Amino acid sequence: MAEPARPAGGGGAGGEGLGRSRGGFTNKLHLRADGRCRPLSLVVTSGQRADCTSSRRCWRRSVFRRSARAGRARSPTADKAYSNSPCREYLRRGGIRHSIPEKTDSQAARLRKGSRGGRPPGFDEERYKKHNTVERAINRLKQFRAVATRYDKRGYVFLGTATTAALLIWLRS
Structure with a gap:
């Protein structure tokens, strides 16, 4: 019998998330x-793991679908935790426009460099207003007690619990 799949980026206690x-x-x-x-x-990661380290796995797991009208990929919105050059470079290589605000310290460092600092990354405030859909999706998942309390300490068990809750959300909508 095959061993169950472990969550990516488990870190911590032996890959248990x-x-x-x-x-x-x-x-x-x-x-x-x-x-x-x-x-x-x-994607489940360990508690101390930075958000930006799981961005590629999370974005890769579900394919960005191209809209038929616009002919380009839909643009993701993310918070400042994902505002770093590897995340932006990954999206840029895929030709995906994004709306991720720049961190204050990154902005100050760029301005300190002057003309060598480059131009600021593109940011669309109107598109960023749709960022709350992620927060609302998390709140919908937390309506399920097993997801909210996180009693499942094993990463793959917690991922299964969250996936079951996500499936129920999809079936209800």
């Missing part, structure tokens, strides 16, 4: 959501 964070010994759930606040992809 556990690690120290402000909330104690726990894990993090990263997700992508569509415009109707339904989860598209889920």
